[in-house]
Amino acid sequence: MTLGTIPALNLELRARAAEFARTHVAPRSAEIDQSREYPWDIVEKLAEAGFMGMSIPTEWGGKGASFLDVCLVVEEMAKACTVTARIVVEGNMGAISTIMAYGSDAQKAWASKLVLAGDKPAICITEPEAGSDATGMHTRADKRGDRWVVNGVKHWITGASVSKVHLIFARAHDERGNFLGIGGFLAERGQKGLEMTRREPTMGLCGIPEGELTFTNLEVPDDMVLRAPGGFERGFAQLINAYNSQRVGAGTVAMGIAAGALDHALAWVKEREQFGRPIAEFQGLQWMLADMGTQLTAARLMLHAAASSRGPNGSLFPDPELAAQAKIFASEASIKIVNDALQLFGARGYSRNCPVERMARDVRMFTIGGGTAQVLRTLVASKLLGWKLPQTRGEAPLAPRAAAE
Numbered sequence: 001m002t003l004g005t006i007p008a009l010n011l012e013l014r015a016r017a018a019e020f021a022r023t024h025v026a027p028r029s030a031e032i033d034q035s036r037e038y039p040w041d042i043v044e045k046l047a048e049a050g051f052m053g054m055s056i057p058t059e060w061g062g063k064g065a066s067f068l069d070v071c072l073v074v075e076e077m078a079k080a081c082t083v084t085a086r087i088v089v090e091g092n093m094g095a096i097s098t099i100m101a102y103g104s105d106a107q108k109a110w111a112s113k114l115v116l117a118g119d120k121p122a123i124c125i126t127e128p129e130a131g132s133d134a135t136g137m138h139t140r141a142d143k144r145g146d147r148w149v150v151n152g153v154k155h156w157i158t159g160a161s162v163s164k165v166h167l168i169f170a171r172a173h174d175e176r177g178n179f180l181g182i183g184g185f186l187a188e189r190g191q192k193g194l195e196m197t198r199r200e201p202t203m204g205l206c207g208i209p210e211g212e213l214t215f216t217n218l219e220v221p222d223d224m225v226l227r228a229p230g231g232f233e234r235g236f237a238q239l240i241n242a243y244n245s246q247r248v249g250a251g252t253v254a255m256g257i258a259a260g261a262l263d264h265a266l267a268w269v270k271e272r273e274q275f276g277r278p279i280a281e282f283q284g285l286q287w288m289l290a291d292m293g294t295q296l297t298a299a300r301l302m303l304h305a306a307a308s309s310r311g312p313n314g315s316l317f318p319d320p321e322l323a324a325q326a327k328i329f330a331s332e333a334s335i336k337i338v339n340d341a342l343q344l345f346g347a348r349g350y351s352r353n354c355p356v357e358r359m360a361r362d363v364r365m366f367t368i369g370g371g372t373a374q375v376l377r378t379l380v381a382s383k384l385l386g387w388k389l390p391q392t393r394g395e396a397p398l399a400p401r402a403a404a405e
Helices: 011-035 040-049 067-080 082-090 095-102 105-116 231-239 242-271 283-308 320-350 355-367 373-385
Strands: 122-124 140-144 147-158 165-173 179-188 194-199 210-221
Touching (some): 011 067, 011 355, 082 242, 095 165, 095 231, 095 242, 105 179, 179 210, 242 283, 242 320, 242 355, 320 373
Parallel strands (some): 122 165, 140 165
Antiparallel strands (some): 140 147, 147 210, 194 210
């Protein structure tokens, strides 16, 4: 684990993101939630403002922004609209950062063009019977000459039906049927054999589809296979490193929701009067606010530290232990902060007319998606104990690390 020093924050970028959120995002947030429609108008504006693909290196048309820079933008968007914040995360972290780290020049050019134009890439890992145990996936890619034929089902795919770039994880087999390992296969929306078969009716984050994707003899050319160091046998561990940036991004969305809820609560307690005075003057409520602010600051510092870190062996992604710890703390603290904000609003907070009600539904996702809090605790514990987690099906259970690691 390498913590290092958190660089100075880009305050100009943060201010620009905050102004964008106030002007373009906040006025639409309730409507996006109620209509459950993807905010194409906001996505277009995000792309025009340079917030989509800002982490893409300059040689591929991006700004070469750091993960910390992305976090600053994400927090400001999340204060106003969780869906918009999720779009910014996935337009800069996860699949796109994996492609930029390990992709060929042709793959980078293809993905960069789409993301800079506003596409939110989709990482396709989770399956109906393989969630936290990602290596238990059944989706299969069979080599057939110069291409791979992919068959299977993925579930809880964020952006299903709206994403163009798909990074699909599947169990690769050679032409003789021998298992090679888990690999990443790149496909684009509209290809024959790639279809959304069901949209999940979610509790929150209603403007971004969570759906089931079915692959039926989807043909992926060999030059669209994402090859990380180690090939199929060991490359999955490299490709999955993308989740370390994704986890930091998800934790930042949760923290941004909490920051927005605290802002609403502070304005409300100054305005609301009971027993002849503003309820902000009651010490019990002041202590609630103090705890909310303290938890928020701690979460922000942990996320910024994780975003600024790098994993071992020259990794381009955040340290896995710091990313896991930051997501655990930020997601759980944010749920508490938002619930307390709703409590401060009293009955009004339980109404759909109060923005904190929407925030309470949205924030609940972040101890689940991108690695449950329980699975991430197992990861942190394994690091502390010096154990190695299995990477693929068939490996032994948790065992001591080799001395060289």
